[in-house]
Amino acid sequence: MSVLSDYERETDPLSDQSRALPLGAYSDSDVFDLEMERVFRRDWIGVCGADELPDSGDYRALSVAGEPVVVIRGDDGVLRCFSNVCRHRGTVLYGVGYGNASSVQCPYHAWSYDSVGRLTGIPHAGSAVIDKASHGLVAIRLETWKDIVFINFDADAEALAPRLAGLDRYVDPFQYDRFECAPPTKEKSWNANWKLILENGMDWYHLFQSHPQSLDPIAPTRNAFNIEGSPDWTVTASRQTHATPKRGDDPPSLGDFERAHYLVFSIPPNIVFFANADGWAWLAVLPQSADRTILCEGGRFSRHQDGPAAAEMKNNDLIVEEDRVLCERIQGGMSARVGSGGQLVELDRPIKDFHHYLGWRLFDHERAEAWRTSVDPEPRSTAVGK
Ligand code: FES
Numbered sequence: 001m002s003v004l005s006d007y008e009r010e011t012d013p014l015s016d017q018s019r020a021l022p023l024g025a026y027s028d029s030d031v032f033d034l035e036m037e038r039v040f041r042r043d044w045i046g047v048c049g050a051d052e053l054p055d056s057g058d059y060r061a062l063s064v065a066g067e068p069v070v071v072i073r074g075d076d077g078v079l080r081c082f083s084n085v086c087r088h089r090g091t092v093l094y095g096v097g098y099g100n101a102s103s104v105q106c107p108y109h110a111w112s113y114d115s116v117g118r119l120t121g122i123p124h125a126g127s128a129v130i131d132k133a134s135h136g137l138v139a140i141r142l143e144t145w146k147d148i149v150f151i152n153f154d155a156d157a158e159a160l161a162p163r164l165a166g167l168d169r170y171v172d173p174f175q176y177d178r179f180e181c182a183p184p185t186k187e188k189s190w191n192a193n194w195k196l197i198l199e200n201g202m203d204w205y206h207l208f209q210s211h212p213q214s215l216d217p218i219a220p221t222r223n224a225f226n227i228e229g230s231p232d233w234t235v236t237a238s239r240q241t242h243a244t245p246k247r248g249d250d251p252p253s254l255g256d257f258e259r260a261h262y263l264v265f266s267i268p269p270n271i272v273f274f275a276n277a278d279g280w281a282w283l284a285v286l287p288q289s290a291d292r293t294i295l296c297e298g299g300r301f302s303r304h305q306d307g308p309a310a311a312e313m314k315n316n317d318l319i320v321e322e323d324r325v326l327c328e329r330i331q332g333g334m335s336a337r338v339g340s341g342g343q344l345v346e347l348d349r350p351i352k353d354f355h356h357y358l359g360w361r362l363f364d365h366e367r368a369e370a371w372r373t374s375v376d377p378e379p380r381s382t383a384v385g386k
């Protein structure tokens, strides 16, 4: 059996055995190419924070599924996404990373474009009559959701906002607008498949074993539980060992549940975010090859130093490094031909939702049904820990 047919079977909700994906799905280059074509070129991909680009001309240039793009705030204050490729003969225009420019001039023959994508200058054109209006930068769809900028190459794709509407009831009580934006993203490159990193981000199961000194003491595996999910998004949580204290500047919407819990959300294919009463952080994975992925992070955080979020922030570098070492080690197992992925446990449920998402997008499987448990603020026994 080929990797692809195993992958197809394990992502089909109708033949669901709640097993892990075949290992080759994380290392096979044909699988990777199919994922780029059917997932990253057709669905909404999170690329940066809107609050990271506050001023006219602020931009973030990057590559998504091999496609150079730039997200830029125009001089009219509107965020847009363009193909980052010159309309003359295709040179990449904005250098990769963050910057600010009210216009950009191509380094090859100096065609220039303004911050809303219009072609404004064509030197030495001679007798050629070039219609500037039809030679502007090519627009790519963009939607912003709770500060995260998503782009989509597919002009026919369904809008993103209706798909994420069910998340509002979990996210809105925190009112993250009251916090300051984190410094601009520092990209990291990990030698691991993009799915491994996304799955690791939504995985409560590994904390007790892999983060025993850094994250598990704050939001433990033994207190983790599933809340709600579907192929569109998932919500899980752990009851923190110390609730975020009540504070004078708390918004009325911030209740005992929000103060007591650390929540993890996933929005496939490439976003997970982490939330508690003192802030939220998002992680975007940008696949480069079957075994290399770029990670970007952003978020908004309280300045209070007395809550669990401050404790986690202190440990953040350690947690991220523990995850990098772990993900790169898991990648080492993905080329194994002996053996296969095994049975998943209850806390792996969001990972199974992600697999159903992949089956839906890659293989046109029927969409798996949404599920929801009663939100239980008390710790309960899980299949792991004590
Ligand atoms: S390729 Fe950009 S001006 Fe020629």
Ligand SMILES: [Fe+2]
Residues within 6 Å of the ligand: 200, 206, 210, 211, 322, 323
């Ligand atoms: Fe981790």
